[in-house]
Amino acid sequence: MSVRLRRIYEPPEPDDGLRVLVDRLWPRGIAKEAAQVDEWPKGLTPSSELRTWYHAGEGSYEEFRTRYEQELEAPEAAELLDGLRTSVRDGRVTLLTASKKPEQSHASVLVELLGG
Incomplete structure (x- = not known):
């Protein structure tokens, strides 16, 4: 019934529900077992070209x-x-990202599109 956004470097919490990694690359320094990721839909992440363009500082967050x-x-x-x-309707979903500024990343766009 709800969606939230957390950094993957934060320890898992019992009320996370379904834990979904929304980054294209596996985060550095995190063991897969420790991350407790339930799903990793890479096809939902920004393209490499868009990610590179945005991280190079060539455009605004709004354009991204x-x-x-x-x-x-x-x-x-x-x-x-x-x-x-569908997963959000069925229960809590926690989107996980390694982004240092999750509020200005693709993950925050997903949270909004999912009604969070």
Whole structure:
């Protein structure tokens, strides 16, 4: 019934519900067992080109968001997003990211699109 965003470097909590890693690359320094990730839908992450463009500081967060939302309209990404919406309706979902500023990342876009 709810979605929240956490950094993957924070220890898992009992009320996390379904833990979904929303980064394309596995985070450095985190063992897979310790992360307790339930799902890792790489097709839901921004393309390498978009990620590189954004991290190079070539555009604003608003422009990144617009481009990312366009990428999410692709069939695979749209299907994965619909699957997450179903999971959110069924219970708590925690989106995990290694981003240092999750509020200005693709993960915050996902939280909003999922109704969090």
